[in-house]
């Protein structure tokens with residue numbers, strides 16, 4: 222009997238047992254779909270995290286205040302207010318450092334005419350665009366002079382422009398707005414960066430840090446100091462330089478612990494990648510288990526099918542089917558079941574990944590390798606779990622099979 | 627006359643637990659081409675065991691068996707499958723048709739395993755169904771056919787490969803008298819056309835359609851005689 226005829230026979234018997242076949246395939250479908258969707262989510266997340274982190278700036282080092290401890294309980298990063306503008310200025314003197322952008326954060330109400338809008342407010346210095354990798358689309362960023370002199374100038378993101386100046390047909394440059402009731406002049410608009418994860422990078426107002434500290438946030442401490450090293454191989458040197466500078470600034474004795482923390486971009490990147498790759502591994506592990514369960518389902522159905530169709534096997538043998546004919550028929554049937562399940566599972570998996578990225582706002586990336594892998598696995602599952610029942614069917618003696626009730 | 631079947635001191639025993647059942651205790655029988663043999667005997671006398679061995683569905687415990695000159699007792703499984711496919715047509719009491727499969731597809735099945743092309747398969751299957759008077763029922767499934775019609779389909783299936791011998795184990799066992807007569811008519815026609823036929827029956831009436839009656843008792847042949855007054859079915863009765 223030709224291969225094509227075997228395929229035809231197995232299709233017919235799959236169709237004849239419609240519901241049962243669908244239930245069997247469901248195991249494979251769910252397994253394959255889960256593998257593909259999980260891998261897509263995992264890969265998508267890790268690549269979007271990587272691009273977010275790379276987008277933070279180039280050769281970036283982040284200096285944050287240290288953690289306070291009460292008793293032996295850590296109060297978390299930033300619970301100390303130890304960093305100052307003077308620290309930032311001292312760091313800027315170092316050769317290994319290209320730019321320094323200290324920053325304070327808060328939220329602010331911004332009013333223009335009768336429009337008002339609430340956005341996040343960040344006070345910083347003229348190095349910010351270079352250090353944080355942002356560009357000014359219109360107008361200009363504020364200068365060191367403006368920072369030193371506490372000018373009331375502001376650079377805003379496109380989201381702010383869209384909301385606040387919705388009914389302004391010309392550029393918002395030169396407009397005067399009230400930020401927390403203090404008048405500021407808009408001097409620049411940032412180039413749109415889109416959102417990264419939860420934060421919308423276009424929804425922000427940047428003003429000179431001196432102005433922010435004296436007129437808006439109060440206090441003399443800065444939240445974070447962003448530093449860019451002069452080159453990528455200067456990262457380690459810059460880290461050492463920053464540490465020794467701040468320790469000197471803070472008059473720390475040699476035995477005292479640091480009251481600040483320095484994190485580099487690559488630290489964040491590798492942590493994030495570790496997290497997302499172990500997440501991917503975990504998810505695909507779970508998905509693989511469901512594939513195996515699906516395979517056992519196929520085997521179960523094939524065993525039931527062999528028992529149920531013992532008479533059929535007897536009839537086929539009685540009129541001349543060889544062992545190999547029966548073996549082939551049942552094997553092809555098992556493989557067909559798992560392959561159809563595999564293909565449908567791939568469609569569902571890809572569909573689920575697309576839906577998740579559309580509706581859930583989660584990044585997914587669909588690549589060929591998990592699809593191929595799922596396809597191969599599902600056909601392999603068919604062969605492996607189909608061989609036993611198929612052999613069992615093929616070895617029946619014709620007369621025993623015919624007598625079977 | 628050329629012998630189609632030569633059986634020499636054939637024994638068949640079944641093992642159930644530690645109990646041994648002697649179903650055939652040394653049977654010798656020769657059947658020549660063109661003969662029409664009815665096997666009779668009480669229940670449990672070994673008739674079906676004999677038919678299963680002749681039909682190559684089961685292997686004898688000992689003894690010699692030549693089918694069409696070929697030593698079957700020494701054949702492997704695959705050779706037996708080929709013999710069943712090419713040389714034997716088997717008709718069962720309970721028809722043994724594939725469910726959910728049309729009449730013509732059921733009849734095609736032996737040709738499928740015989741490696742005949744799809745087109746020729748269909749042609750020959752239709753021809754076989756016409757010859758048993760089922761031209762109108764080609765595409766009906768077994769559950770859409772009467773018992774007599776199902777038995778005709780299974781005869782067509784047994785015939786389609788043009789076997790050297792046609793075996794039937796109580797082919798009329800599940801049918802009423804009138805239908806049985808029609809089926810016997812078909813066997814007679816086939817025999818008239820030269821086919822060797824062996825059938826098992828309990829009913830003396832049915833046995834009288836054959837040319838020869840072989841009687842079994844306790845796994846042995848106790849009589850082998852020609853039918854004195856042979857019954858005939860007129861051909862127009864067959865075609866109804």
Ligand SMILES: Nc1ncnc2c1ncn2[C@@H]1O[C@H](COP(=O)(O)OP(=O)(O)OP(=O)(O)O)[C@@H](O)[C@H]1O
Pocket residue numbers: 640641642647648649667668669670671672673674675676
């Ligand atoms: N598969 C089997 N396993 C064990 N014993 C069997 C088997 N088949 C038949 N027998 C036994 O072998 C003996 C002969 O059985 P067989 O079926 O050949 O009789 P039979 O002449 O066809 O009877 P019947 O007219 O009732 O069909 C019986 O005693 C039966 O119980």
Ligand SMILES: [Mg+2]
Pocket residue numbers: 673674675795
């Ligand atoms: Mg019997």
